[in-house]
Amino acid sequence: MERNLAGKVALVTGASRGIGRAVALRLAAEGAAIYLAADGSEQQLQASTAACRDAGAPDAAWGVHDLARSTEPEAMIGAAHARMRRIDILVNNAGIRVRKAFGEFTHDEFDRMLAINLRAPFFASQAVVPIMRAQGGGHVIHMASQLGIVASHYGSVYNLTKAGLIQLTRSMALELARDGIAVNAVCPGPVSTEGFLAGRKPGELEQRARDVPIGRFGTVEEVAGVVSFLVSKDAGYVIGHALVMDGGYIVH
Numbered sequence: 001m002e003r004n005l006a007g008k009v010a011l012v013t014g015a016s017r018g019i020g021r022a023v024a025l026r027l028a029a030e031g032a033a034i035y036l037a038a039d040g041s042e043q044q045l046q047a048s049t050a051a052c053r054d055a056g057a058p059d060a061a062w063g064v065h066d067l068a069r070s071t072e073p074e075a076m077i078g079a080a081h082a083r084m085r086r087i088d089i090l091v092n093n094a095g096i097r098v099r100k101a102f103g104e105f106t107h108d109e110f111d112r113m114l115a116i117n118l119r120a121p122f123f124a125s126q127a128v129v130p131i132m133r134a135q136g137g138g139h140v141i142h143m144a145s146q147l148g149i150v151a152s153h154y155g156s157v158y159n160l161t162k163a164g165l166i167q168l169t170r171s172m173a174l175e176l177a178r179d180g181i182a183v184n185a186v187c188p189g190p191v192s193t194e195g196f197l198a199g200r201k202p203g204e205l206e207q208r209a210r211d212v213p214i215g216r217f218g219t220v221e222e223v224a225g226v227v228s229f230l231v232s233k234d235a236g237y238v239i240g241h242a243l244v245m246d247g248g249y250i251v252h
Contacts, residue, residue: 003031003056004232009084011077013067013124014094016040018193019143021048022220023091023227028057030228032089035080036062039094059084067094067120068112077127086135089231090128092121093143095161097195099154110157117161122168129181137180139231142169143223144185146246162187166242173240182239184230189246191218213248 010027014020015036024034025048034052036045045062052060061083065076081087095117098109125140132138147155148162169185176183190196190208196217197205209216226245229235244250 003029005089006031006058008032008088009035009080009086010089010091010231011035011037011080011084011087011128012091012093013037013065013076013120014143015062016044016048018195019188019191019220019223020091020093021051022224023093024048024052025055026221026224026228027089027091027231028052028055028060031056031058033057033059033084034061035084035087036060037065037076037080037094038062039064039066039068067124068115070115070119073120073122073124074127077124077131081131087128087131087138088135089139089141090124091141091143091227092124092165094120095143097155097158099158101154102156105157113157113161117158118164118168121165125168125172125183129176129179132181133179137182140172140176140181140183141227141230142166142183142185144169144187144242146187146189146244146250148187149242149244150250169242170240177239182230182235184235184238184240185242186223186226186230187242187244187246188218188223189244189249191220191223193220211249212246213252216247218245218247 010032012024015024016038034057049060049062144165145162147159148166173183
C-alpha cells in the first residue's frame with residue numbers, strides 16, 4: 001500500500017472497534033500518525049493503538065473521551081494536538097443508535113444521541129479548524145449514514161442526527177473550502193459491525209441483506225477505503241459531498 005499520508009496526523013473518534021478502528025488502521029497503513037479517541041476501555045484502545053503501529057503508523061496514541069459531555073470535544077482536540085503537535089485529518093466517527101418506535105423515546109435518549117452524533121462533531125470541528133488553518137489546510141470527514149437520506153423504522157432520532165450531519169458537512173465545506181479544508185461525509189448502509197448485528201430479531205438480518213441489491217452487508221474495511229479516498233489527493237475536487245456506500249439500497 002502506498003504511504004500517501006506520510007507526515008500527516010489523523011484523529012479518529014470511536015476508534016476502539018468497528019468502523020473507527022478500521023479507519024484508523026487504514027490511515028496508519030498509508031503512513032499517517034494516529035490519535036485514537038473513544039469512550040471505550042483502555043484495554044481496547046491500547047490494543048487498537050498497538051495495531052496501528054503494527055500497520056505502519058510512525059506514531060500512535062490514544063485517549064478516553066466521553067463525547068456526550070458538552071466540553072469534551074474541545075478537550076479531545078486539545079489533548080490530541082498537544083500529543084501529536086498537529087492534526088491534518090479529523091474523522092468524526094463516534095456515534096450511538098437507539099432503536100425504538102416513534103413515541104417511545106425518552107428525553108435522555110434523545111439528548112444523548114444528539115450530543116454524541118451531532119453536537120460532538122460540530123464542536124470538535126470548530127476546535128480543529130484553527131489548527132488546520134494555521135497548517136494550511138486539512139480534511140474533516142463526518143461519518144453519517146444512508147439513514148440521513150432515507151427513513152427507517154425505529155430510527156427517528158438517529159435518522160435526524162445523521163441528516164443534520166450531512167447538512168453540517170455542506171455548510172462547513174462552503175465556508176472552509178478556501179482555507180484548504182476539505183469537508184465531506186461518508187454515508188454507509190448496513191455494515192457488519194457488533195452494533196449493527198446485536199439485538200436483531202430472528203430472520204431480520206437475512207431480510208435486511210435481501211433488501212440490499214448487492215445481496216450482502218458492507219465491511220468496515222470498505223468504509224475505511226472510502227475514507228482513505230476522500231483524504232487523498234485523488235479527491236482534491238470533492239468538497240461537501242455525502243458519499244453513499246450502501247450496496248445500492250437507496251436507489252430503489
